[in-house]
């Protein structure tokens with residue numbers, strides 16, 4: 094029946110989003126041991142209402158005619174969906190709070206040019222499948238800076254993945270480290286779908302995704318850029334976007350060569 098179809102699609106979407114959210118969080122080293130345990134429990138907690146809903150809906154399908162029986166299955170399904178929905182709200186709140194807590198940085202001296210080459214090589218792997226070319230031709234051979242290379246790798250990786258995800262065919266990476274400046278300027282330029290100027294600030298907010306009508310063709314949870322900005326700011330730098338709809342976007346990072354120790 095159509096009710097069953099809608100519920101299955103709904104539950105599928107919710108579960109898919111959760112898996113994606115936790116995958117993202119995990120990838121970005123946001124989960125300590127405690128949180129991993131929490132996720133395990135949560136998976137269990139979520140499965141129960143999902144099972145109940147699908148059993149109730151199956152019963153609903155089978156129960157032709159008997160109105161009282163149908164009403165009861167219907168309200169079970171409804172109740173469990175409400176329960177599921179309130180759990181989802183809680184998890185989203187936790188994820189949002191988590192994003193606002195300062196991350197532990199493990200800082201050391203590292204070569205930014207070498208790090209970008211690594212990120213380009215990684216992104217090129219997924220870029221190749223989508224016919225995307227990533228170009229990085231630094232004018233300097235190396236640029237030693239002080240900061241957290243692991244988080245910075247995630248930052249650059251996130252921006253490259255976005256460029257690939259949002260319709261680019263060519264991504265250009267520019268690094269400018271003027272000798273007399275205390276800052277590095279790193280730009281990731283794409284020729285993808287672009288972002289209307291109305292959203293240039295909002296894209297950095299947790300969970301914000303540029304509205305694209307009812308169906309969003311690109312998977313995501315709107316957390317990548319919030320993470321990126323947080324890490325860059327924790328380094329004492331900042332990020333902004335310059336973008337024209339249907340032409341492309343450039344994310345420009347300003348990073349101190351020597352963050353305050």
Ligand code: ADP
Pocket residue numbers: 255256259283285286287288296301302303304312313314315316317318319342
């Ligand atoms: P996600 O990609 O998971 O949705 P992000 O926080 O990385 O989350 O990005 C937030 C939103 O900003 C995206 O949903 C998308 O609408 C927009 N966006 C980010 N990067 C780009 C890009 N390179 N080109 C076009 N739009 C982008």
